[in-house]
Amino acid sequence: MKKIILETKLEKKPKELISQRQFSLNVIANKISVIEQVKKLIGMSEYKDKIQILKHQTDTALRVINNFPNRALLSDEVGLGKTIEAGMIIKEYIVRKYSKKILILTPASLAYQWQEEMRSKFNEYFHIPKDSEDYDHDKIIISIDTAKTDKHSQIIKGIYWDLLIIDEAHKLKNKETLNYKFVKTIQKERCLMLTATPLQNNIFELWALVDLLHPGFFQTLNKFQEKYVENEEGLQIKNPIELKQKLEKIMIRNLRRNVDIKFVERNINTHILDFSKEEMRFYTEAVSFIKKRYQEIKKIEKIEEEKQKEMSEEELKEMANKYRQKGLLTFRLIMLTRQITSSIQTAINALERYKEAVEDDKELIQLNYIIDMAKDIKKDTKLEALLKIVKKEKKKFIIFTSFVHTQKILQTELAINGFSTVIFNGKMNAKEKEVAIENFRNEKQVLICTDAGSEGRNLQFSNILINFDLPWNPMRVEQRIGRVHRIGQTLDVQIHNMAIKDTVESYILNRLYEKIKLFEVSVGEMDLILSQLKSKKNIENEIFESYIDEENKELNKDLMQAKTSAEDIKKLDGNIFDKNGLGHN
Amino acid sequence: MDLDIIEKFFLMYLKENKIEYEFKNKIYTVKFKKEDKQIYGTEIKCTFDKKTSEDNKINLIENGNFLLDNMIEKYNEKLFFSNLIVENQKEFIDDLDNKRNEIGKQNLSFSTEEKTEEFEYYLYEILLNSTSGREKIVKSLIYNKNICVDADGIEISHLKENKEVLEIKFQEEAGDELNNIIKNKITLFEKKHFEKINELSKIIVEHSEERYKELQQKEDKIRKDINKLREEIIRASTFNKKQTLTDKQKQLHKKLENLINKNKTKKAQLKKEHDFEQLALKSRDYSIHAKIIGVAKIKMPIFYTKYSDKSKYVYFPALNKIFNSKGQNVESEKEIIKKEKEIKREFKTPKVNYEKINQKLNKKVEFKKEITVEKKKISKPSMSNFI
Numbered sequence: 001m002k003k004i005i006l007e008t009k010l011e012k013k014p015k016e017l018i019s020q021r022q023f024s025l026n027v028i029a030n031k032i033s034v035i036e037q038v039k040k041l042i043g044m045s046e047y048k049d050k051i052q053i054l055k056h057q058t059d060t061a062l063r064v065i066n067n068f069p070n071r072a073l074l075s076d077e078v079g080l081g082k083t084i085e086a087g088m089i090i091k092e093y094i095v096r097k098y099s100k101k102i103l104i105l106t107p108a109s110l111a112y113q114w115q116e117e118m119r120s121k122f123n124e125y126f127h128i129p130k131d132s133e134d135y136d137h138d139k140i141i142i143s144i145d146t147a148k149t150d151k152h153s154q155i156i157k158g159i160y161w162d163l164l165i166i167d168e169a170h171k172l173k174n175k176e177t178l179n180y181k182f183v184k185t186i187q188k189e190r191c192l193m194l195t196a197t198p199l200q201n202n203i204f205e206l207w208a209l210v211d212l213l214h215p216g217f218f219q220t221l222n223k224f225q226e227k228y229v230e231n232e233e234g235l236q237i238k239n240p241i242e243l244k245q246k247l248e249k250i251m252i253r254n255l256r257r258n259v260d261i262k263f264v265e266r267n268i269n270t271h272i273l274d275f276s277k278e279e280m281r282f283y284t285e286a287v288s289f290i291k292k293r294y295q296e297i298k299k300i301e302k303i304e305e306e307k308q309k310e311m312s313e314e315e316l317k318e319m320a321n322k323y324r325q326k327g328l329l330t331f332r333l334i335m336l337t338r339q340i341t342s343s344i345q346t347a348i349n350a351l352e353r354y355k356e357a358v359e360d361d362k363e364l365i366q367l368n369y370i371i372d373m374a375k376d377i378k379k380d381t382k383l384e385a386l387l388k389i390v391k392k393e394k395k396k397f398i399i400f401t402s403f404v405h406t407q408k409i410l411q412t413e414l415a416i417n418g419f420s421t422v423i424f425n426g427k428m429n430a431k432e433k434e435v436a437i438e439n440f441r442n443e444k445q446v447l448i449c450t451d452a453g454s455e456g457r458n459l460q461f462s463n464i465l466i467n468f469d470l471p472w473n474p475m476r477v478e479q480r481i482g483r484v485h486r487i488g489q490t491l492d493v494q495i496h497n498m499a500i501k502d503t504v505e506s507y508i509l510n511r512l513y514e515k516i517k518l519f520e521v522s523v524g525e526m527d528l529i530l531s532q533l534k535s536k537k538n539i540e541n542e543i544f545e546s547y548i549d550e551e552n553k554e555l556n557k558d559l560m561q562a563k564t565s566a567e568d569i570k571k572l573d574g575n576i577f578d579k580n581g582l583g584h585n
Numbered sequence: 586m587d588l589d590i591i592e593k594f595f596l597m598y599l600k601e602n603k604i605e606y607e608f609k610n611k612i613y614t615v616k617f618k619k620e621d622k623q624i625y626g627t628e629i630k631c632t633f634d635k636k637t638s639e640d641n642k643i644n645l646i647e648n649g650n651f652l653l654d655n656m657i658e659k660y661n662e663k664l665f666f667s668n669l670i671v672e673n674q675k676e677f678i679d680d681l682d683n684k685r686n687e688i689g690k691q692n693l694s695f696s697t698e699e700k701t702e703e704f705e706y707y708l709y710e711i712l713l714n715s716t717s718g719r720e721k722i723v724k725s726l727i728y729n730k731n732i733c734v735d736a737d738g739i740e741i742s743h744l745k746e747n748k749e750v751l752e753i754k755f756q757e758e759a760g761d762e763l764n765n766i767i768k769n770k771i772t773l774f775e776k777k778h779f780e781k782i783n784e785l786s787k788i789i790v791e792h793s794e795e796r797y798k799e800l801q802q803k804e805d806k807i808r809k810d811i812n813k814l815r816e817e818i819i820r821a822s823t824f825n826k827k828q829t830l831t832d833k834q835k836q837l838h839k840k841l842e843n844l845i846n847k848n849k850t851k852k853a854q855l856k857k858e859h860d861f862e863q864l865a866l867k868s869r870d871y872s873i874h875a876k877i878i879g880v881a882k883i884k885m886p887i888f889y890t891k892y893s894d895k896s897k898y899v900y901f902p903a904l905n906k907i908f909n910s911k912g913q914n915v916e917s918e919k920e921i922i923k924k925e926k927e928i929k930r931e932f933k934t935p936k937v938n939y940e941k942i943n944q945k946l947n948k949k950v951e952f953k954k955e956i957t958v959e960k961k962k963i964s965k966p967s968m969s970n971f972i
Contacts, residue, residue, distance in 0.1 A: 016666070017666050017667055017668050018665050018666065018667045019667070019746055020667070020669055020744050020745055020746045021597060021600070021601050022601065022660075022665070022667070023665065023667040023669065023744065023879075023881060024597060024741040024744070025594065025597055025598060025601060025660045026660045026661065026665045026708075026878075026879055027708060027725070027739075027741070027879065028590060028593065028594040028597070028660075028741075029594065029656070029657045029659075029660035029661040030660075030661045030708060030710065030723045030878055030879070031590070031723050032590060032591055032594060032648065032653075032657060033657050033661050033721075033723075040654055070716070096712065097712050097714065097872075097874050098714050160868055160869075160870070184858065184861075185861060187865045187868060188865075189716075189869055189870075215788075215789060215792055215858075215862055216788040216789055216791065216792030219792065219795055220792070220795045220796050220799055222799050223795065
């Protein structure tokens with residue numbers, strides 16, 4: 001199969017004729033620019049003003065284009081700009097006309113972020129397909145979960161892709177999963193796989209990733225084991241030099257300590273605040289209500305589990321529906337628990353909305369009582385504390401909250417106190433988001449941000465970050481900090497955490513985050529630790545259960561074990577990639 | 586790339602852009618103008634000589650050098666048009682005599698006619714992209730209604746600006762001729778592409794064979810254990826021991842049966858994967874993309890020579906090349922024919938020879954038969970067997 005395109009028609013008519021010398025310069029310039037190796041990224045002129053390009057990123061892009069067999073595993077440590085490297089390679093392939101049909105597979109939460117990054121940084125417009133017609137576009141981004149559905153998978157498999165990019169590729173380490181099998185059937189000319197954690201449990205995962213990328217590169221798993229693996233668990237290796245030499249032909253792993261970047265420090269300031277008597281009374285009542293609701297849900301679940309054994313198929317279906325509802329209710333309880341410590345106004349708003357789901361009269365009376373109690377509270381301790389922290393601040397700062405309602409309150413209060421503010425959240429469209437960030441960069445002092453809208457944004461022109469409420473998922477904290485503590489930040493980053501004593505906030509801060517040293521571990525380690533958690537439950541559910549049920553010590557134990565396992569993997573990583581990694585030296 | 590050409594370009598660039606420079610001991614000291622100072626600084630010392638560069642720790646001008654890249658960038662990214670002329674010179678006739686010798690028809694009589702004709706000059710950028718790699722080539726051709734020839738190596742020093750106003754018409758037909766001009770390049774490129782595919786295909790086959798072999802070996806390992814047990818059963822001194830070993834052997838048979846069933850699915854999957862990978866490899870395409878990057882009208886003298894055997898040749902002094910009537914350069918004509926013969930473009934997908942592997946393995950291990958026999962003996966143990 002071959003494609004020959006000869007553009008032998010001229011779109012442009014001659015306007016100006018050049019001199020003989022200019023003619024000669026043009027002819028020679030074109031002839032001497034013909035070089036076998038790509039020594040210069042010609043696509044760079046389009047993005048060099050938008051992003052700060054680092055040497056290791058240019059080296060990586062050139063190495064992949066020049067030396068790799070159309071396949072590459074980009075495994076830089078977190079924070080070194082893998083997405084930028086992939087973007088540079090994609091751009092180069094496009095401008096050099098190596099690739100036209102391009103598919104990017106991402107985890108569901110990152111599809112829009114990729115689309116935005118490719119647009120804003122590389123001026124490349126990728127489409128997120130909804131229907132089959134959308135595949136007429138050459139550049140597609142789709143979450144792997146959507147891609148493997150019947151509606152999309154047949155179309156994707158039917159196209160011969162010039163370039164396939166797989167983000168968070170470590171999720172394909174298991175050969176038995178549907179995702180792995182699906183990716184295996186995609187026809188592609190070139191393939192880039194991206195992961196910061198090529199090793200999460202053992203070295204066999206690395207084999208599986210490479211085998212997916214380039215079947216046969218390491219021969220069979222048994223042969224690989226014979227040659228390079230010392231023990232059955234796959235945590236110790238042999239022939240490390242040979243293994244490294246082999247990996248260098250297909251994998252790049254730049255390490256933070258080997259690149260020319262000065263990473264600034266993180267200074268953590270934790271503000272543990274005391275609720276006023278009224279606030280604490282309200283909080284206790286609200287939590288006791290939540291606890292009671294949760295116990296009821298659990299009780300029903302237990303009874304139905306028993307019944308399940310004797311149920312018909314129809315009854316089972318009906319129960320599944322109920323379960324779904326209960327799942328939703330549990331989720332709402334989790335949200336409520338988080339909202340009641342965010343701010344008093346947010347708490348009132350959340351409780352009012354929760355009333356809509358309550359049918360029981362007694363419960364309604366109790367809820368109204370709690371709401372009235374909240375309405376009687378005269379002062380908001382957290383808000384006052386925030387104003388104290390920022391009172392004398394002249395520099396730009398960012399406040400993170402998980403809730404849009406709290407965001408509005410903060411905006412009003414800060415405006416009253418003379419701060420110029422701009423908000424940023426997931427409800428805004430792409431244009432509005434751009435404007436907000438530009439306003440913050442050029443004019444406003446405070447950016448009030450929710451988690452939903454901030455992923456992937458570079459806010460390193462500010463170095464002060466305030467966590468007005470703490471997310472329960474440690475990765476979210478990491479993502480927030482990652483907005484400012486990243487390449488390009490020149491000042492030490494100041495992080496202020498606000499938490500109320502004897503509430504779920506201080507519980508998370510002291511009993512969970514402290515244990516895993518959330519604010520101290522290097523960027524990326526958190527992901528590794530969380531991947532080691534044995535429980536398959538959502539971490540927010542786990543935290544909720546362990547907070548509500550004081551006797552539940554599972555999460556604590558699980559987190560500690562995960563931290564130890566992560567240490568073992570770090571050792572293995574060090575043994576394979578040693579001090580120089582697999583990047584530029 | 587020839588260093589002389591790069592140096593020629595470098596000097597031409599400085600002259601065209603009125604940039605002052607000094608040249609001493611192989612070192613150029615270039616003094617940049619105000620507008621370039623931000624990029625290059627006030628002055629740059631550079632050389633085209635590697636040793637001089639190392640000894641003096643100064644810029645070596647070669648492909649990939651920042652200074653050269655910027656110079657190139659200024660001239661190679663836009664479509665250009667020009668109107669040129671090659672003036673007739675006395676030495677063209679002498680050159681023609683030399684070129685006639687290359688044709689090798691000294692015994693035939695000939696007649697030569699000199700003409701000045703107008704040509705379109707086209708400079709094309711051709712991007713070739715395939716499994717074996719990527720290549721960019723720049724080709725040029727000159728074209729008019731009578732003849733179209735490869736214009737690489739056009740002698741720039743012969744060209745002058747044409748003061749006459751000529752109407753520049755661009756001939757789309759020239760594009761069709763490009764195909765012929767680059768045919769040889771494409772054929773070689775195709776060859777490399779298929780060689781690479783064959784190489785990758787071989788890796789896939791070997792990989793599949795190994796995986797198949799490993800599955801088979803697991804089965805053979807159990808067969809070996811069963812055979813070992815059979816020997817032990819025969820040698821067993823007590824009934825109890827015989828019974829225990831027989832039970833163990835039964836379990837192994839069961840295990841083998843399960844494994845064979847499991848492997849059946851795995852082998853089918855393996856074959857599916859192998860076929861898919863081969864198919865994907867086969868459908869890998871290669872592409873050729875050509876676009877015009879420069880056009881010029883060139884008025885120039887050419888010489889038509891007609892031999893007594895009716896063959897016709899055209900000599901282009903500006904190219905210092907003689908072409909036959911098909912537009913083929915006489916020098917490279919024979920070489921092209923030779924290369925084309927060498928090229929094999931056929932691609933066949935190698936297949937995994939599962940049967941062959943089976944044969945090899947069975948030859949080595951040779952258990953199948955024995956197991957069938959053993960099964961009969963051991964599946965119904967009875968006292969009489971042992972007394």
